[in-house]
Amino acid sequence: MDAVRVALFVTCLVDGLYPDVGKATVALLERLGHEVVVPRGQTCCGQMHVNTGYAGQAVPIVRNHVEAFADAEVVVTPSGSCAGSVRHQHADVARAHGDAALGDRADRVARRTYELSEFLVDVLGVTDVGAYFPHRVTYHPTCHSLRVLDVGDRPLRLLRAVRGIDLVELPAAETCCGFGGTFALKNADTSTAMLADKMRAVLDTGARVLTAGDSSCLMHIGGGLSRLRAGVRPLHLAQVLASTADRPVEVAR
Amino acid sequence: MTFLGMPALSGAPFPVAARAGLHNAQMRRNLTKATGTIRAKRASAVAELPDWAELRAAGAAIKDAVLADLGTHLLRLEAALVERGTTVHWARDAAEASRVVTDLVRATGSTEVIKVKSMATAEIGLNETLAESGIRAVETDLAELIVQLGHDRPSHILVPAIHKGRAEIRDLFRREMPGVDPDLTDDPRALAEAARKYLRHKFTTVDVAVSGANFAVADTGALVVVESEGNGRMCLTLPRTLISVVGIEKLVPTWRDLEVFLQLLPRSSTGERMNPYTSVWTGPTEGQASHVVLVDNGRAATLSDPGGRAALRCIRCSACLNSCPVYERTGGHAYGSVYPGPIGAVLSPQLTGVEHNRTLPFASTLCGVCYDVCPVAIDIPSMLVHLREKVTESRGVTAESAAMRAVAWAMSDARRWRRVLRAGRLGRALGRRRDRIGHLPPPLAAWTDARDLPRPPQQTFGDWWESR
Numbered sequence: 023m024d025a026v027r028v029a030l031f032v033t034c035l036v037d038g039l040y041p042d043v044g045k046a047t048v049a050l051l052e053r054l055g056h057e058v059v060v061p062r063g064q065t066c067c068g069q070m071h072v073n074t075g076y077a078g079q080a081v082p083i084v085r086n087h088v089e090a091f092a093d094a095e096v097v098v099t100p101s102g103s104c105a106g107s108v109r110h111q112h113a114d115v116a117r118a119h120g121d122a123a124l125g126d127r128a129d130r131v132a133r134r135t136y137e138l139s140e141f142l143v144d145v146l147g148v149t150d151v152g153a154y155f156p157h158r159v160t161y162h163p164t165c166h167s168l169r170v171l172d173v174g175d176r177p178l179r180l181l182r183a184v185r186g187i188d189l190v191e192l193p194a195a196e197t198c199c200g201f202g203g204t205f206a207l208k209n210a211d212t213s214t215a216m217l218a219d220k221m222r223a224v225l226d227t228g229a230r231v232l233t234a235g236d237s238s239c240l241m242h243i244g245g246g247l248s249r250l251r252a253g254v255r256p257l258h259l260a261q262v263l264a265s266t267a268d269r270p271v272e273v274a275r
Numbered sequence: 276m277t278f279l280g281m282p283a284l285s286g287a288p289f290p291v292a293a294r295a296g297l298h299n300a301q302m303r304r305n306l307t308k309a310t311g312t313i314r315a316k317r318a319s320a321v322a323e324l325p326d327w328a329e330l331r332a333a334g335a336a337i338k339d340a341v342l343a344d345l346g347t348h349l350l351r352l353e354a355a356l357v358e359r360g361t362t363v364h365w366a367r368d369a370a371e372a373s374r375v376v377t378d379l380v381r382a383t384g385s386t387e388v389i390k391v392k393s394m395a396t397a398e399i400g401l402n403e404t405l406a407e408s409g410i411r412a413v414e415t416d417l418a419e420l421i422v423q424l425g426h427d428r429p430s431h432i433l434v435p436a437i438h439k440g441r442a443e444i445r446d447l448f449r450r451e452m453p454g455v456d457p458d459l460t461d462d463p464r465a466l467a468e469a470a471r472k473y474l475r476h477k478f479t480t481v482d483v484a485v486s487g488a489n490f491a492v493a494d495t496g497a498l499v500v501v502e503s504e505g506n507g508r509m510c511l512t513l514p515r516t517l518i519s520v521v522g523i524e525k526l527v528p529t530w531r532d533l534e535v536f537l538q539l540l541p542r543s544s545t546g547e548r549m550n551p552y553t554s555v556w557t558g559p560t561e562g563q564a565s566h567v568v569l570v571d572n573g574r575a576a577t578l579s580d581p582g583g584r585a586a587l588r589c590i591r592c593s594a595c596l597n598s599c600p601v602y603e604r605t606g607g608h609a610y611g612s613v614y615p616g617p618i619g620a621v622l623s624p625q626l627t628g629v630e631h632n633r634t635l636p637f638a639s640t641l642c643g644v645c646y647d648v649c650p651v652a653i654d655i656p657s658m659l660v661h662l663r664e665k666v667t668e669s670r671g672v673t674a675e676s677a678a679m680r681a682v683a684w685a686m687s688d689a690r691r692w693r694r695v696l697r698a699g700r701l702g703r704a705l706g707r708r709r710d711r712i713g714h715l716p717p718p719l720a721a722w723t724d725a726r727d728l729p730r731p732p733q734q735t736f737g738d739w740w741e742s743r
Contacts, residue, residue, distance in 0.1 A: 034696070035736050065692040075636075075667035076683070082684075085687070165642035169646070205641075210724060214725040241728070245367060
């Protein structure tokens with residue numbers, strides 16, 4: 023496939039808290055021979071506002087996003103949830119708040135926006151990205167990648183092609199981890215009860231690395247595992263796929 | 276917490292009410308087991324139909340068509356019912372509906388009624404209103420009977436006593452059921468037999484029955500009750516007076532439309548290809564007086580909101596409850612309504628007003644399972660988000676709304692937002708000692724009570740990219 027000029031929507035969480043996930047996404051796409059650009063105007067998809075009941079406040083955030091990516095040929099983001107927001111919320115939010123023109127522009131951006139595994143498998147047509155990751159890994163399919171984007175087994179197909187990987191199935195994988203954005207704060211007790219079950223499932227696999235397509239869910243499950251000093255490393259799918267024999271991703275930390 | 280028969284008008288906020296369930300180890304075990312079993316059964320019953328997606332779309336489309344022209348269909352139903360000899364009553368709200376039923380029972384002179392399991396009568400708090408007039412309602416659905424004898428509240432739409440273990444049921448039968456064997460064991464068959472004996476006596480002596488209806492066929496006036504035990508059919512056929520309380524959204528236009536729903540409902544609710552008993556009656560049987568009370572109770576208001584009206588498609592199957600990871604852990608009582616779970620979180624606030632249910636729309640992670648399993652494709656997550664906006668609007672300015680506004684302002688401009696992200700570096704001090712953040716002040720303490728946060732990085736991604 024010809025080289026694609028990819029506009030990276032890095033997401034606010036990765037930008038501020040998990041820059042390694044962004045760097046891994048860049049490394050992976052460049053290794054596959056594509057050009058990565060990072061539009062400077064980007065901030066956040068606004069999902070936190072929309073899902074917490076402040077869709078009206080999110081309109082300028084949506085507008086900012088649409089303007090930042092208006093000229094992009096293809097937008098790729100290492101998040102199922104943020105891709106879901108762009109594709110399934112932006113235009114509706116704009117229209118519900120009286121900006122039909124913004125809704126149309128948001129639709130155009132949405133049509134060109136892909137979550138990372140969708141982009142790799144559907145657009146680039148690759149499952150073997152040449153990664154090397156000799157560790158026991160389990161994969162948590164995040165709710166929005168699974169049920170909003172319907173990424174299906176694309177991430178698993180990518181992971182299965184990684185050399186050296188010991189990929190183990192996560193029990194009750196499709197059950198939510200309990201994050202839910204501000205749900206984790208507003209309903210902390212219920213969120214924690216869900217987290218406990220997810221952590222038990224992760225620990226049951228004996229995996230050393232937990233991977234997923236969303237840094238937010240990994241922040242949640244990883245935060246719980248860290249509190250227990252469980253010795254499981256949360257790593258974004260992009261980080262596992264970016265890892266090669268020459269440039270391995272550090273797991274010991 | 277005040278629990279009314281109708282969706283809660285006041286009660287503890289969901290996060291507080293949830294704690295009782297979360298800490299109840301017996302209930303957690305019961306629910307995990309019961310919902311896990313029913314989820315697996317539903318999944319296989321659905322998987323064996325190659326046209327499930329089409330059935331689901333048809334179910335949604337039929338309901339939407341009815342709702343789009345509800346007035347016409349209701350008048351057609353009324354005409355068909357009257358033509359077959361049924362008396363039709365209209366009720367605007369719960370109080371009116373309960374009063375109509377109470378007056379009808381009083382006119383018969385009976386001081387007892389037997390009941391077919393019905394969500395509509397639970398919603399309008401009928402049993403309580405009847406009791407005020409000295410009329411005793413006897414629930415004949417086994418799980419409803421367990422709840423009633425235990426002076427308890429339902430916690431599930433289909434299985435109202437799902438939170439009860441069989442030992443608890445044995446104890447309350449021994450305590451509350453007149454004439455029960457004092458040596459009753461907790462063997463499920465023995466429990467069912469005890470209930471059967473008790474109920475058989477009621478079926479043969481009580482002359483007034485109250486039912487709901489799963490479906491009402493507009494063009495023929497046929498009412499349909501779908502059940503597992505057959506006790507409903509006893510109530511529908513034996514007593515000389517039958518009063519059916521039916522929500523105005525229960526309509527299907529024609530007989531033919533039932534075909535879709537009689538496939539969708541049992542597979543979704545009990546995971547069966549077909550439920551054991553489907554009773555259909557078109558007008559009263561000989562010697563029987565038949566009444567139908569058509570109830571609005573917030574449905575017309577719900578219909579007026581394009582973002583919420585699809586909740587009226589609901590056929591009360593409970594698939595969303597059985598699949599919801601929140602419901603599974605909190606149990607149904609936390610929702611403070613006869614409609615618990617995801618559908619309750621969108622239905623209760625709409626039927627009684629968001630201002631009375633400000634925490635329910637937030638009682639979900641928006642994981643989307645409820646939408647996936649819904650046989651009439653109600654997009655519950657999007658509806659929850661829609662209702663959340665109504666809640667925040669009803670609250671006006673709060674500390675939360677001000678904080679969100681400030682963040683939105685920062686996020687609306689990349690230069691401003693970059694400065695905020697860079698300031699995140701200040702958080703590095705918090706995680707200096709252990710290379711992670713273990714404690715934060717409220718409201719973020721709700722996070723760090725159970726989870727660490729990573730130490731913020733030296734450099735944001737944006738700054739790394741610029742320096743590359």
